[in-house]
Amino acid sequence: MLADLPTAQFGSAGLTVLLLSTVGVAVVHTLAGPDHYLPFIVMGKARRWSVKRTVWWTSLCGFGHVASSVVVALAAVIFGFGLERVAFIEEWRGGLAAWLLIAFGAVYLVWGLKRAWRSRAHGHGHAHEGGEEHAHRHSHDAAHAHAHGETAGFNLTPWVLFTIFVLGPCEPMIPLVMYPAAQGNWLGLSVVITLFTVLTIGAMVGTVLLAGRGIQLLPLQRFERYTHAAAGAMVLLSGGAVYFLGL
Numbered sequence: 001m002l003a004d005l006p007t008a009q010f011g012s013a014g015l016t017v018l019l020l021s022t023v024g025v026a027v028v029h030t031l032a033g034p035d036h037y038l039p040f041i042v043m044g045k046a047r048r049w050s051v052k053r054t055v056w057w058t059s060l061c062g063f064g065h066v067a068s069s070v071v072v073a074l075a076a077v078i079f080g081f082g083l084e085r086v087a088f089i090e091e092w093r094g095g096l097a098a099w100l101l102i103a104f105g106a107v108y109l110v111w112g113l114k115r116a117w118r119s120r121a122h123g124h125g126h127a128h129e130g131g132e133e134h135a136h137r138h139s140h141d142a143a144h145a146h147a148h149g150e151t152a153g154f155n156l157t158p159w160v161l162f163t164i165f166v167l168g169p170c171e172p173m174i175p176l177v178m179y180p181a182a183q184g185n186w187l188g189l190s191v192v193i194t195l196f197t198v199l200t201i202g203a204m205v206g207t208v209l210l211a212g213r214g215i216q217l218l219p220l221q222r223f224e225r226y227t228h229a230a231a232g233a234m235v236l237l238s239g240g241a242v243y244f245l246g247l
Contacts, residue, residue: 001160013042015188022192025172027201030207033247035168036062036200037099038238039161042231044208045215047157054167057158058208062201069170070193073177083175090169094242097168102238104160105130107207109232116225170200 030036040061044054069090078085173196180188223230241247 003223011206015185015191018176018188019193019195020196023199025176026196027203029068029170029172029201030203033242034238035098035242035247036065036204037211039101039235040204040208041211041215042227042234043161044156046227046231048138051160051209052213053206054212055205057161058118058205061158061162062204063197064097064162064166064174065168065191066170066197066200068166068168069173072169072176073174075179076174077178077181083178086174086178090174093167094171097164098239098243100164100167100241102236103239104164105232105236105239107232108157109229109236112226112230112232113226115228146210 037058040054040058043049049057072089072093073085075081176192176196177189180186180192220227
């Protein structure tokens with residue numbers, strides 16, 4: 001993409017091309033990558049995050065995701081790294097982040113299955129005076145359930161996601177940042193970074209909230225105890241999609 005942009009000091013026309021490229025890349029890159037929103041959709045549902053909490057962590061992780069790539073791009077310009085070296089660094093970071101998502105998803109899946117097994121309903125029989133007997137069903141995990149707020153266990157989940165997103169690269173942004181930085185166009189650089197950040201976070205939050213609203217409309221009460229296991233599986237699959245399919 002860097003090669004497609006004007007090589008001379010750009011004026012208003014060059015800046016327009018750069019900004020239009022930024023808009024397109026930010027939106028397409030975010031929506032095309034399930035790792036940008038799927039973890040927050042499933043974890044928000046499983047851990048009963050409020051809308052405010054969901055928006056906060058999605059936005060924070062999106063900001064960390066973009067900011068880390070901005071740092072890499074600016075460092076590349078300062079130290080004179082070419083796009084090939086930067087691409088190698090970003091590819092390494094991308095592989096690491098994908099495997100961390102896979103590992104976290106796998107661990108959370110196992111924990112979720114264990115939690116689902118413990119919370120299964122089962123019956124107990126009771127005998128009373130006069131020979132009367134009856135049975136009732138309950139879950140041993142019910143005493144620990146809360147109607148509101150995050151469920152117990154894996155309370156560091158949002159910080160784990162934040163760490164993974166900071167490590168995860170935002171490759172398409174690199175040339176968009178490197179070009180105005182190399183040209184010394186600080187206004188263009190500031191606008192690109194701001195625009196890309198706002199659009200990326202906006203696309204992430206919008207997708208997460210819309211999907212979360214849709215999930216609420218589904219009759220999933222019967223499968224409530226499997227939500228943690230399902231969340232872990234979805235995170236694992238999103239990491240696999242990033243690493244093996246390049247999404």
